[in-house]
Amino acid sequence: MRALIVVTLIAGGCARSTASPPAPGDAPAPAARLPGDAIAFRFVEHAGEAQVTGALDEAWRALAYPAKVLRPYGGLRGAAAFRVVELALADADVKTYGQPGHAHQTSAARYDPVWNRTRAVYESKSALFAPSPSRYRFSVPPIAGGVLRLAIAIAPGSDEAEFVVEADGRRVWARAIPRSESGSWIAEEIPVDSAREIVLATTGKGVGFWGYPVLIERDAGAAGANVIVVIIDTLRSDALAVMPRLQQLAERGLRCDQAITAATWTRPSLIAMLGGDLPTTIGQSAEEMIPADRERRRFYAVSPPLLPRLLASDGYLARAIGNNFFLLGYPQIGLDLGFDEVDDIRHPVLDTPAITAAAIAFLEAHAREPFLLQLHYDAPHWPYTPPPEYLARVTPPPGFPEDALARAYLAEAAYADEYLGRVVDALARLHLEERTLLVVLGDHGEIFDHAHSHTVEALHQPTLHHHGWSAYDEILRVPLVMAMPGTVPTARVTAQVSLVDVEPTILDVLGRPLRPGTRGRSLLPLARGVTESERVAFVEGQDVRAVRAGGWLYLRRSDGRLTRDDGTRVTVDEELYDLARDPLQHHDLARAGDPQLQQMRTLFARELPTAPVAPEPVLHLQIAPDVRPHIIEGTLRTDGTVSIRNAAGAEVTPLDAHTLALRLRDAALVEVVIDPPTAQVALTLTRDGMPIAPSEVLVGGFGLPLLAGARALVLDGERVTWLDAARAPVPGERGEVLLWRDPSTVTALPAVSARNNQEVGDMMRRWGYAQPGK
């Protein structure tokens, strides 16, 4: 039948070509596969293609649990966005990670209403949201001896639910979770030999989650070498002196003596390190501790290809274990940086051994699979509370401040070093050393020099024992060590490098193509002794930016009002230091009018990053062609703000920030952007002087009269999403009024309430980003 139609059409000579030439084979050859297992199918990445039943959106809105968020990546829109979520559940007994007999007590897990900040272990996973009853049907590649690995959970306090796995229509596994076991992940491995279709079904009354299901093919070959990135928070480069294990590692690999962070605090520094460029260029600057809704939306709309997402799409497990909420999507202070599973271990002291134990357990369990493991040790970060025994062990290196806080800080570094050593030992024991790239670095330093102590008035923040809002070498210089025996050359690089170079180096070591146009560059040429011109380091912070090049450091503040420790108030918008003559940066040459100043200003301006343009949801209003001409007049009003993008064949006059006067002739098109995308849109239109009824306006990508029942032409709440169209509607030929919007890539995110801000204040004080009482 099909054949007949096509032959007839072509025979009839009415076939128009829709063919395109074959795509050129521009994909680079994949990296060699290593012995091991392969992740053959990651279900969360295919959630959009699955056939899903169940009232997900309603159940999600009804779920009163704070540590949850819709996963922003994957391009799922509308109600389909509710399929993949990021859910953090507390380990039932945090003490299991502690050390027996340790002086510090731990509290039992509980759930904070807004912030997930109790001392506990939170296991966060990209998960399929599965309220009962629901079914996800996936077509999967048939894998002989394939194993389905996943975790299941019901929401804290939820009723019982039964989880059922069907393979090719046969029930192959089932497990019920009673209410008493709610709120924690239960790991499972299920054989699904050669199944072509897998159904994940939930029945009962509870709200279930399928935590990061993957299909594993045994002995298929791992996609490539593993990567472990160990971040030791707030680690200054001079602290290396009290870290024998890190020194040993540095001697076996690539050690960068002059590594400069890309940002002065953790989240932007992580973004730069995982994205190979400055945080602003990637999509989220260092300026705001809590990204505003539109910032957050923009970041996800840009959808930066961060390392975890890049490697996960190549079949890696992307797991983070640490004490750090900046890479999580559900706290307002964090951003989802693309890790599929995050173990967040919240304890100021016991975190270090617990992170190590969890890391070693991960290595033992996943030694045969390709993985990206990010470990985040918080030890040297404020508060400096090392286990007491480390205080006696450390000797401050020459030039390091000698006060008690400085000693406590160094003891924390030594504490982290000892546990880092255990991870290194585990790699050797598991014979993973030669197939695992190990990267150890500090994300930024800390101010201990009283000469750099002042209060930044714009932020009401002191700089001593802090970071984030000043940019001296104390903060900028961090350790950077990379080791992979047999692959990464043993070398000591004294030239200046930046943490933006970490991601390109990792890709280079893995034999993967580097992304063109990023600021970061691979360090391997330097390691091999290739001489090159100096890499300029640009650093972003809150209220502060700096450029470091040619032996000079130039620092610029957006708001230069400072209060010195003696109470004097000054305004210092820029500072300049000659690093060769003044390594401690005590003599600001900017005020002296040094001739270098102009050059550094020029360099600063040249290196200043610009934010990417995020795809915006453009609203289109179009008049379809008709046999006779029409004039359409009226207004568009929104409770957000409206800006004009394009007006072809139309007169568009802004009356104020919220209102446009419109006059369209014939097949005219008006394109505007409304911010926020959730804002209400109201239209009052006439055609040739006669009012246009809501039923005459065709809405969305299918051009349907969805407002037929409405009294007025108003789109608000859920109805705003009716505008979203994957493509422009067919115009038709009847002079119809078409209204649609390019889809925004992110579904509505919860707004930050005033109450949340209070919580954030608490949070930042606890974490040392704010002083008590401020």
Added chain:
Amino acid sequence: MLSTIRSVVRRAVASGPGAGALVLSLFFLLDFVGASLEFMGFSDEKATSIIIHRYGARIVGEQLVILATYAVVGATLGAVGALSGCLWDWAQRGSGSRRRRMLRGVLAALLGHAYFFVRSLVHYPQLYSEAFFDRGGIRRTLMVAATNHLSLRLLDGIAALGLATALVAPAFSARGRVRIDWWIAHAAGALTRRPRLTAAAVALLLVGTGAAVYHRGHGHATRPNVLLIAVDSLRADRVFSADAARRFPTLARLASRGVRFREAHVTVPRTFPSFVTLLTGRFPHHHGIRHMFPTEAARKAIGPALPSTLHEGGYRTAVLSDYAGEIFSRTPLGFDDIRVPYFDMKTIIAQRSLQVHPNVLPYATSALGRLAFPAVDAMPERSDPALLADRAITEIDRLAGKPFFLTVFFSTAHFPYASPSPYYQRFTARAYAGPFRYQKPPLSTATVTPADAAQIRALYDGAVAATDDAIARLLRRLEDDGIARDTIVVLLADHGENLYDVDGRGMGHGDHLEGSSADHVPLVVVDPVHGLAPRDVPAIVRDVDLAPTLAALVGVNAPPGDGVDLGPLLRGERDGLGLDAFSETEFWFTSHGPGFEADERLPYPGITGATDLATDGDIFIKPEWQDTVVVAKHRSIRTERWKLIYRPTRRGVDWRLFDVVTDPDERRDVAAQHPDVVVELRRKLVAWMTSDGRTVMRGDFAVPE
């Protein structure tokens, strides 16, 4: 050197085969005279350049094969001429001159070709109607005269006479008779002189025959075989109506022996989605094939189907078809053997290459020619059901011995309703002078008069009759081989057909849901294994119920699906299962037509705008149109009493209700009189439409979220 070549050529031409080859090769050039100026059928310049760029070598290759075919046929015919000449020369004790030999070759080639050509034209006129009938004038007159006045038997008779004159007559000359007597005497002598050899030969012959009979007779299966006979576009009334027995005796006889589901309905009245629904037991929005141009990814994601579960249950599974069954070559449904034509851009190129050369068609479409021209199998004009029946018989011989599940899918009754001689004339009026003398091409823009409509129905019935006879042959063989008693035979159609029988409903299937001609199909289950008694089942059953029913009948796991086991109805334990049937329209090739006029549908581009060509030459609906095509579908629900139709338009959704008991032709919309029924059926239809997990209701409209 040149002179050597010249003399070789001269000698070759002067020989009979050489002269024959040369003459027929001239037809290769002749074909181009007056051929369509369109390049390979593509009039579009851009398409042409792409086709030449991508398939240029293939086009040249096809032309060379055609030229070679002419040469081989010409040489063969010339050789016959030469042989005949030799015999005559011998009989008359003469010797032909070089010139005579050449003339004999030419004459034999021309006469032989004339016979084959006219015979093929009478047998399969649809192949030639583009080159002759459609062009009008003398060509049309000659073709109509040939098909009206010549029969295959007459032509074969003339040919046999001619051949006998050419080859056998010399034997009866005086010299020939003497020679024959000598041979007979010598053969008898040889046999009597070697008695042992003779006995051995006779014994071998007997044993061989016996073995063959034994092999056929002992194909006892542990589980019943299942033979699924599917007839494309077969309407339920062509099997169940009162006069069916007269016109289509085999179908009627088969129905009289089985359980007759009188109200079987398919969900999508088009071949591809319908077969996937029938064999998976899942509704189209659950298996993902909702139109005939799915992407490769969608085809791969169909999921488990009846043939795969039967295979796991120890069955050999196979599907055989002519052109409309090409879908099976691209669709993983679990068949072990897929013997269907392949259809893609290369097939189109090959078919168009052939259609430029009507003179080669008699040879290209012959059994031998199809080895060189496999694209012929994918030609609708050449879907002779008798050929498919022969192939099915061979296949059953091959499969017997292990339980088998064989689907035989006859395409002939699908438009263009191109049936071979004599079927295309069986029900048609000789006096008919319209454009649809031999077939009804799809999408033809000609206005259809009542006489045309009657002709089209007669062509359709002719195609059904041809299929009826072919099925008779297949079933007879099943009986003769003793396989029938172990075999469950299922007769069904993938969809029905509108045949201009009700005003405003046009012709075809899948374009609208007005009336039930397209979604109402025959379903008959003949089960001698379980001894199911023949009976009528008037209750509604659906395509999705077939897979679970057959799986239960033979005792294998059913693929997970939406249907139910109809066992209780088969065994007569229950009268009905309270099932509701659902339907949806398929892809609209044109912007409007009967039942989907501009104000009765949501707009989207026609086939050239909405489809794209994959690098492997496969055609699929562009991703950006896939959702639009689905949103625009009309949908319906049918209960024992009512049918509710959902038609989304830009003026809102048009809901229409029909009382199928009092108004079986569905002519009176009674939605206004029965608002409560509308509400109830609408609720059920909405639940069905949204059961794919990604469709939601926005106002009255079902849209993907």
